[in-house]
Amino acid sequence: MAADTDNTTWVVACAVDDIDEEDVLRFDHEGASYAVYRLAKGFHASDGWCTHEQAHLADGFVVNGEIECPLHQGRFDIVSGKPLSPPVCVKLKTYPVRVDGRSVLIGLAAAGAIDAAKGAT
Numbered sequence: 001m002a003a004d005t006d007n008t009t010w011v012v013a014c015a016v017d018d019i020d021e022e023d024v025l026r027f028d029h030e031g032a033s034y035a036v037y038r039l040a041k042g043f044h045a046s047d048g049w050c051t052h053e054q055a056h057l058a059d060g061f062v063v064n065g066e067i068e069c070p071l072h073q074g075r076f077d078i079v080s081g082k083p084l085s086p087p088v089c090v091k092l093k094t095y096p097v098r099v100d101g102r103s104v105l106i107g108l109a110a111a112g113a114i115d116a117a118k119g120a121t
């Protein structure tokens with residue numbers, strides 16, 4: 001785990017070979033849950049839980065750059081997190097991803113940055 005100067009902490013989520021193309025993997029870290037996707041043009045990450053109700057998107061289906069929720073079949077654009085079909089209407093939070101060697105890392109706000117953001121409200 002390493003922090004950039006912009007307070008992004010890069011966390012190893014999985015190995016490149018852990019996810020087949022057009023698939024998704026669950027990654028849990030420090031009490032939060034994420035979904036890591038592999039598309040033809042690279043890796044992406046989002047919050048793991050659907051914004052509609054309690055379903056994990058890693059149990060869903062990746063089709064044409066979209067993730068379909070396993071519970072009510074709402075769909076999100078994987079790259080932008082934009083909701084694409086009812087019943088989902090709230091955007092899915094996405095995270096930066098980079099590949100370092102054979103590892104897939106997701107960029108999370110460093111703990112200090114989260115605390116500062118909470119205090120700013």
Ligand code: FES
Binds near residue numbers: 051053055069070
């Ligand atoms: S829980 Fe995902 S669409 Fe309802």
